[in-house]
Amino acid sequence: MNKSPCVRFAPSPTGKLHLGGARTALFNWLYAKHYGGDFLLRIEDTDTERSKRKYTDQILSSLKWLGLNWSEPIIFQSERNLIYKEAAQNLLDNKLAYRCFLTKEELEFEREKSKKEGLDFRVPKTYRNLSLDDQKGMLNAGKSFTIRLKVPSKGSTFFEDKIYGEINVNNHEIDDFIIVRSDGSPTYNFTVVVDDNNMGINCVIRGEDHISNTPKQILIYSALHLPVPDFAHLPMILGADKKRLSKRHGAAGVEHFKNQGYSVDALLNYIAMLGWNSGTEDELFSIEDLISKFDINKVQKKGAVYDEKKLHWVAGQHMIQKPEINILDEIREDDPDWQKHSKDNYIYRVLQLMKIRASTLNELKEACTYFFTDPKDYDHKAIAKRWKDKSVNKLINNFIKRLEMLSSWSQTDLDICLRDTSQEMAVSAAKLIHPVRLALSGKSHGPGLFELIELLGKMTTLRRLRKALDIFPLKDD
RNA sequence: GGCCCGUUCGUCUAGUGGUUAGGACUCCAGGUUUUCAUCCUGGCAACAGGAGUUCGAUUCUCCUACGGGCUACCA
Numbered sequence: 001m002n003k004s005p006c007v008r009f010a011p012s013p014t015g016k017l018h019l020g021g022a023r024t025a026l027f028n029w030l031y032a033k034h035y036g037g038d039f040l041l042r043i044e045d046t047d048t049e050r051s052k053r054k055y056t057d058q059i060l061s062s063l064k065w066l067g068l069n070w071s072e073p074i075i076f077q078s079e080r081n082l083i084y085k086e087a088a089q090n091l092l093d094n095k096l097a098y099r100c101f102l103t104k105e106e107l108e109f110e111r112e113k114s115k116k117e118g119l120d121f122r123v124p125k126t127y128r129n130l131s132l133d134d135q136k137g138m139l140n141a142g143k144s145f146t147i148r149l150k151v152p153s154k155g156s157t158f159f160e161d162k163i164y165g166e167i168n169v170n171n172h173e174i175d176d177f178i179i180v181r182s183d184g185s186p187t188y189n190f191t192v193v194v195d196d197n198n199m200g201i202n203c204v205i206r207g208e209d210h211i212s213n214t215p216k217q218i219l220i221y222s223a224l225h226l227p228v229p230d231f232a233h234l235p236m237i238l239g240a241d242k243k244r245l246s247k248r249h250g251a252a253g254v255e256h257f258k259n260q261g262y263s264v265d266a267l268l269n270y271i272a273m274l275g276w277n278s279g280t281e282d283e284l285f286s287i288e289d290l291i292s293k294f295d296i297n298k299v300q301k302k303g304a305v306y307d308e309k310k311l312h313w314v315a316g317q318h319m320i321q322k323p324e325i326n327i328l329d330e331i332r333e334d335d336p337d338w339q340k341h342s343k344d345n346y347i348y349r350v351l352q353l354m355k356i357r358a359s360t361l362n363e364l365k366e367a368c369t370y371f372f373t374d375p376k377d378y379d380h381k382a383i384a385k386r387w388k389d390k391s392v393n394k395l396i397n398n399f400i401k402r403l404e405m406l407s408s409w410s411q412t413d414l415d416i417c418l419r420d421t422s423q424e425m426a427v428s429a430a431k432l433i434h435p436v437r438l439a440l441s442g443k444s445h446g447p448g449l450f451e452l453i454e455l456l457g458k459m460t461t462l463r464r465l466r467k468a469l470d471i472f473p474l475k476d477d
Numbered sequence: 478g479g480c481c482c483g484u485u486c487g488u489c490u491a492g493u494g495g496u497u498a499g500g501a502c503u504c505c506a507g508g509u510u511u512u513c514a515u516c517c518u519g520g521c522a523a524c525a526g527g528a529g530u531u532c533g534a535u536u537c538u539c540c541u542a543c544g545g546g547c548u549a550c551c552a
Binding site for chain 1: 478479480481482483484487488489490491499500501502503510511512513514515544545546547548549550551552
């Protein structure tokens with residue numbers, strides 16, 4: 001096939017976009033981008049009971065957030081009844097499908113019977129060859145009917161999956177399945193074929209749970225005399241229990257990752273690694289890298305277990321590499337007023353210092369707070385360890401005096417200043433460094449002390465040191 | 478039950494008819510650092526089982542086990 005690929009993502013709006021769906025969308029999108037093809041979107045809302053508008057909205061906003069842009073228009077199956085009706089009539093006219101007057105109850109009875117007798121249940125072909133007159137009779141009697149495909153009883157249906165290879169199923173394994181329900185609405189297997197053809201889809205990339213549906217769909221393609229597209233089935237994404245990832249696993253919804261502060265590029269990078277590899281030992285990719293390196297032939301057959309630890313690591317790596325200006329943009333996208341009162345240049349320097357210590361935007365924001373507000377809480381363990389008694393106050397006092405006189409506020413000068421102080425007081429530098437950090441940040445760890453002091457500036461540094469002098473040590477001795 | 482699919486360290490994976498079966502995450506131990514993080518070094522850890530083909534199978538074939546999917550008037 002030489003034409004440029006046309007692929008689609010076709011979620012049903014019966015739940016939020018979850019990790020598995022996101023990956024299916026991503027792989028479709030990457031495939032399209034890689035080959036310069038088209039990526040379309042179709043909402044499979046033929047199940048009126050379970051389909052909800054809010055889920056459609058959620059899926060669309062998640063896809064937008066992920067940046068998986070599609071070509072308009074979005075196809076809604078619920079608006080295409082006419083097209084399905086025509087296709088079904090075509091099949092009926094050509095005697096490739098038939099009206100089946102079996103009721104649910106009759107079917108249920110037969111099913112039970114087979115079960116009791118230990119036989120495999122097969123849908124009875126009672127009405128397969130009913131004469132036109134007899135059909136009219138049933139219709140006039142007000143009997144409701146479904147439309148079933150006449151599945152050939154002989155032969156087999158074959159396709160070559162781009163990932164799973166050759167798959168062949170005997171036709172006698174396949175029942176005369178329903179393509180139109182008794183209420184006139186079309187079923188999934190039918191709409192998929194009609195729409196994929198109608199939308200010009202030439203490569204179907206979807207979850208492995210659809211492998212068993214594929215022969216049925218191919219049978220419909222043949223009955224309708226339509227060209228059969230290529231198929232590529234993606235392995236499932238699993239939870240730690242090796243079961244298909246679902247709401248039960250908590251972390252399923254894409255929104256969850258957004259709320260956690262994961263960056264899109266990191267999430268996409270991680271998701272892509274679930275079931276695909278580049279053929280090299282590289283694991284960190286930008287979105288552009290993914291587009292250029294993506295190869296559907298390198299997709300795994302086996303289901304992949306979602307591992308939050310690795311996601312977190314990938315996110316951390318992306319964070320380190322990301323320019324501060326982009327990080328701030330990402331933060332503000334979600335939190336437009338974040339640190340609006342501070343100068344951008346100051347924020348950039350803070351981010352530069354702190355990004356190495358955070359994996360998600362939320363972690364980063366949290367870690368940066370003391371650059372913008374004086375600490376309110378101080379790490380109690382650190383107080384106990386680093387500020388045991390009044391002797392520390394003397395050190396700090398001395399340090400403050402020297403700082404006040406300092407004319408240059410550079411890291412090197414601050415370094416010299418602190419070491420001079422400790423030397424004069426005949427203690428190790430560490431005796432001063434740790435309480436100073438505690439006073440300035442409230443924490444026992446963080447960036448290099450002189451970077452911290454330099455960035456905070458003279459006023460803030462002195463203010464925080466003096467405040468600490470007031471409140472530490474916690475109890476007199 | 479029937480049909481289809483799958484099975485390399487805990488996890489993501491590379492790989493070959495002959496390899497010390499490689500990398501990454503996690504975890505552990507060191508090193509660097511004023512602390513934390515980063516970074517560096519090292520370590521633990523895998524070919525589901527059984528037959529067959531073969532001089533030789535993790536690799537090819539079959540069987541079993543286990544896992545997953547489909548078997549709906551869900552998608």
